[in-house]
Amino acid sequence: MMKRILLPLAAILAACSGPSENPVVEATYDYYGDTVQVTDTVSLPQILAQLQGGNDSIYATFAAPISSVCQVKGCWMQLDLGNGQEALVRFKDYGFFVPMDAATEWAFIEGGLTVDTLSVEWLQHQAADAGKSDSAIAAITEPKISFTVMASGVALVQKERVVSDEAEEHDHSSHEH
């Protein structure tokens, strides 16, 4: 049964805290499928802990880096969950796709997460979509247990605008006048 978790966590910064130290950044987003509320995300470790703690599935909005995207249509993507774990993301009702060059970007995703068994047929199809060789595809002979996501919406950062100290100072001075 799908469980909806509504935790008011402003986790964007926590989720996106990568190796780079960003200055003040304003971001706008490209939305695919439903519009994702990027300011209302749940931390990924919290979700994974709940799944590993016995929840069958969790409906949430979260952020994670994209490790690969279907190179035929953009009809699935893999997320890097850390610790060598990945999640396969597919899109509700095959109703939208994501850009095929989105690998390495951070994605904000709303959808249902679960642990699923991916069939050999699916894994071979996925490998073909990823441009793997025939021999690599033929070598896939076992199903795989994986985190999976059925996403109702995805948001990707459209552009970043760095707000410099100089600009902020200018804004302050204009307020004084």
Next chain:
Amino acid sequence: MGQVGCQEKAEDRTPPNSGRTGMYTPSPLASTMRNMADDMEALRTKADEGSLTVAEVDVLIQAHAAMKEAEATKPDDIKATFSGYAEAYLLQLEELKSALEDHASRQERLDAFNAALATCVACHQEHCPGPIARIQKMKVQQ
């Protein structure tokens, strides 16, 4: 049933693109199949209610026959079985049309409707499993 074969529908479903270069442009076959899915979802309710007409199925057959010739995203990946599935799908629609013409039972009409969808699922299992979940939802529970 003015929606059948309407090309605008595929474009309406295209995700927003703010200048990104990696967005997929649907092939003619992909666009045709998206329209087919929209059509079958629209007709599902009518099939369930028993209000589906012969004329509506006839329009569907004419419009959906386009998939036999439409170019795929990766033509080399289209298997020899594709044309057989396409013909089987269209034949099932003919069966549905006959069931309506013969005033067959609800059971027989829904069997024909669901059988058409079953050919879609079988073909997608061989070619592209992505849309299967959506297609399965179109079947009318009896």
